[in-house]
Amino acid sequence: MIGTGLSLERRIQIGFGIAVAIIVAVGAAALRSTEATVSSAQWVAHTLQVRAELEAGFADLIEAETGVRGYVITGDTTYLAPYHSARATLNSRLAGLRALTADNPAQQRRLDSLDTLVATRLERFQWTIETRRTGGPAAAARAVSGGRGKELIRLVHDVITQMEEDEGRLLAQRSVTLQAKARLARLAAWTGALVALALAGLASVLVGREMAGRRVAEERLRLLVGSVRDYAIYMVDPAGYVKSWNAGAERIKGYAPPEILGQHFARFFTPEDVAAGRPAAVLHAAATEGRYEEENWRLRKDGSRFWADVVITAVRDERGALLGFAKVTRDLTERKRAEQALRASEERFRILAVTANDAILSADARGHITYFNPGAERIFGLTSDEVIDRPLTTLMPERFREAHRAGLARYVATGEARVIGKTVELAGRRKDGTEFPLELSLATWKHGSEVAFTAIIRDITARKEGEDQRRRYAAQLEAANKELEAFSYSVSHDLRAPLRGIDGFSQALLEDYHERLDDTGRDFLQRVRAGSQRMATLIDDLLSLSRVTRSELQLAEVNLSTLAAATAAELQKSDPTRAVMFSIAPDLVVRADPGLMRIVLQNLLGNAWKFTAKRSPAHVEFGVTANDNGRAYFVRDDGAGFDMAYAAKLFGAFQRLHAAAEFPGTGIGLATVQRIVHRHGGQVWAEAAPERGATFYFTL
Amino acid sequence: MNFPNEVEILLVEDNPQDEELTLRALKERNIANQLFVARDGAEALDFFFGEGSHPWREIGIVPRVILLDLKLPKVDGLEVLRRLKTDERTRALPVVVLTSSREEPDIAAAYRLGANSYIVKPVDFESFARAVSDVGLYWVLLNELPR
Known part of the structure; x- marks a missing residue:
């Protein structure tokens, strides 16, 4: 391959240039050889011409001599025709030969001799002819025989022979040269043709390869771009x-x-x-x-x-x-x-920071403020311009500053955080120097390699006051509860003791002084006893109601069905003579206070038992139904019922819808039920009609 | 105040009415003869641990049961109970709390301190008398004590 630094065009140009140069060189060589061949051939022809001229001249001379002899013998002038012809032709022939051999000094010198010899011979012929005409045949014969004619011819012959030999030698020399040149020309032509062919082949391969490479590259580019x-x-x-x-x-x-x-x-x-x-x-x-x-x-x-x-x-x-x-x-x-979402998000956060009621500020690793939102300006009474690049300690009462500096230095040095990531209550310092309680949430992030902080600060003055207020209320409430407890204890203990005395001594009177009292007196004493016992029941129920309110809820899984069944069994046992059909839905499990649920069911089933006293058989059902708030549990009876007009009074303490003589009771039971249900976050209500039974619902 | 030869019941009760009604109930069952009444907590503790002269203690008399009210002047019933049940000499004595209180904390505290029984005094005299006499019968006549 040719140097890869060159472009294809350049390479092709160079390749073709070389090929063309070689072809031109080969052509020139061939031309030169052809020319040499032609000139050699001309030389051959020249030699042959020289020889032909020499021989023709010699022949002319011989013929002239023959004619002259004939004239001498016969006196017939017709025999002189060759002589006259030879006189004309020989001079031109000699002139031609002189021209032909102009380049050959040796031949020129011989031509000089030949000229002389021929001229002499022709002189001799002239003299012989003259002699014949004037002297007759005998004089002529003598002249001929006495002359040196024969010797001259021999000399001419010798010169011609020398010249012919010379030309022949030259011819031989030139033939050898001609053959050599022709061989060279052939060689040059073949070599040139082969080299040109090889170059053309190489060029063709190179160009082909280049073109193929180019096609592949172009195809690749096309595919690349296309795909x-x-x-x-x-x-x-x-x-x-x-x-x-x-x-x-x-x-x-x-x-x-x-x-x-x-x-x-x-x-x-x-x-x-x-x-x-x-x-x-x-x-x-x-x-x-x-x-x-x-x-x-x-x-x-x-x-x-x-x-x-x-x-x-x-x-x-x-x-x-x-x-x-x-x-x-x-x-x-x-x-x-x-980007738009990011911008929108940034805008949202900016608005958030600007509109937040809380103070939002950030600080760099030195604890210098880098951002201070309007909330912060309002809370601290400082403008952003007044605090940017100022230390955070500006916002703190004197006594917190040293701890802050130490904490900041420790965090930056060791990463140990005590406040970061938590919400702590501290005090802040307004521009006017006043202090206020604040709640601080501190977060940290890396800004490049620098630590930075963000603080969200809320002025909790109002909340603190509220908390103090609440604490005072709680204390008061606790004191009130303590008092109530003491009161309940007193009621429980001290109110019953006198009642026991009233009842006990009435009984003692009835026993010990039975004979001295008439029937009326004994009846009065019985009424005293009944009154005191009823009051004892009232006290017990009141205490139970108070206990329901005071005791803490102990939530657990409670199976209301089991509880209802147990209560029904107790009721049945308390008066086996009654015929009451209990129908209890199975597996009603709730999360509630088991003790309080027992009281609820005892009251509701107890009421159902009580108010169905005049039915036989009576029907009492415990079950569940769906309502807007989920599941409502219910106790339904087919007893006395009540007028819904009085339903509002139903759950108030000491409220009774029936005369005590008709159905006993203190009027505390449903109040207790309501309190328990409310404490569980539920509702209780009733549906009823006089003599058509009642249904009490409760949710939890 | 009588000086019984043998104290079988120690009644700790500040209310004279209740004391009398208790006695009446016990008498009806003929189990009130050997009864001593302490009218406050201090007196009850004196009976066992006092400094003064108490012939019934000196002659080694111990009650078979103590009926203890909770709400008492000076030292309350729960404190009396605590002292009795933490002292080696008196730990084995049965203590029956007999009180008007049905409050859960009282019941729990009494049992935690080692009360042997907890009876709420009924207002109805018949029930009261039955409860007191049942207690007397059980602890005085049926229950065996270590000698």
């Missing part, structure tokens, strides 16, 4: 018409390639941007600057908008002519939304 899904990558021509379209563009903008290729890219802009001439403006900007980038709203095919990061790059050829624009668009809607 990118996160970016819309496409080209528009200088006028803004879409020329290419990748998968990302299809995904982001919603157009399939056939729909969009050839369309103008202005359709990606919002109507307001189009109206403002933005499509042309951005292309212009990209064309001028080479590159243009913006974030803005763009349209999808379905008309929805997305927040786009757009980069437009002008594409130019090497001469700088604008080919079009490459556009890379990214859908940043999610990021935009996140």
